[in-house]
Amino acid sequence: DIQMTQSPSSVSASVGDRVTITCRASQDISSWLAWYQQKPGKAPKLLIYAASSLKSGVPSRFSGSGSGTDFTLTISSLQPEDFAAYYCQQANSFPITFGQGTRLEIK
Amino acid sequence: QVQLQESGPGLLKPSETLSLTCTVSGGSTSSHYWNWIRQPPGKGLEWIGYIYYTGSTKYNPSLKSRVTMSLDTSKNQFSLHLSSVTAADTAVYYCARRVVVPLQRDDSFDLWGQGTMVTVSS
Numbered sequence: 001d002i003q004m005t006q007s008p009s010s011v012s013a014s015v016g017d018r019v020t021i022t023c024r025a026s027q028d029i030s031s032w033l034a035w036y037q038q039k040p041g042k043a044p045k046l047l048i049y050a051a052s053s054l055k056s057g058v059p060s061r062f063s064g065s066g067s068g069t070d071f072t073l074t075i076s077s078l079q080p081e082d083f084a085a086y087y088c089q090q091a092n093s094f095p096i097t098f099g100q101g102t103r104l105e106i107k
Numbered sequence: 108q109v110q111l112q113e114s115g116p117g118l119l120k121p122s123e124t125l126s127l128t129c130t131v132s133g134g135s136t137s138s139h140y141w142n143w144i145r146q147p148p149g150k151g152l153e154w155i156g157y158i159y160y161t162g163s164t165k166y167n168p169s170l171k172s173r174v175t176m177s178l179d180t181s182k183n184q185f186s187l188h189l190s191s192v193t194a195a196d197t198a199v200y201y202c203a204r205r206v207v208v209p210l211q212r213d214d215s216f217d218l219w220g221q222g223t224m225v226t227v228s229s
Binding site: 034036046049051087095096 | 151152153154165167168169201203206207211212213214215216217219220221222
């Protein structure tokens with residue numbers, strides 16, 4: 001199985017801050033990577049697919065980059081509604097696997 | 108718009124079979140990959156498997172011996188059966204639609220149900 005490792009596991013930030021979350025794959029996954037946001041008690045929501053493509057309707061302050069084994073999700077200017085957990089997911093090979101998650105908390 | 112909704116028992120005893128159904132409204136199960144994903148309390152996401160609209164399936168090897176998925180296109184429903192459950196199967200179970208666009212390297216879960224909590228306890 002491909003292991004997906006996110007860092008940090010949690011981060012505290014303030015409204016307006018720029019935040020970057022990293023996801024590392026245990027082997028080359030090309031650009032087969034997606035990012036999700038999950039708020040407490042809710043289902044995950046797709047933000048980014050194909051490593052850097054923004055899903056329609058997702059605010060442009062979210063961006064993704066990377067290929068191969070190293071990927072990043074950046075939120076350019078944090079808004080109050082962005083405080084949530086974030087997960088990366090690979091689909092280069094089965095089984096599909098997710099990172100362990102990054103919790104973004106208010107400072 | 109297309110919506111997914113899980114249904115099924117919320118409490119099971121060890122060794123019983125977990126059976127959940129996902130109903131797709133506002134759309135059809137006659138295309139796409141239909142998936143089950145679970146999340147133990149306070150933990151991350153685990154992909155269980157999918158059933159394609161043709162009826163073909165693929166399961167996570169970690170659960171393969173206990174998982175069966177089925178599809179009823181006439182009712183726009185797909186189901187998950189997980190046998191011989193233990194406390195380790197306690198989780199929120201989500202159904203989700205998987206979109207695959209190879210030329211764009213897009214393979215992601217674009218629609219999710221709200222999730223249903225399943226607890227295994229004697």
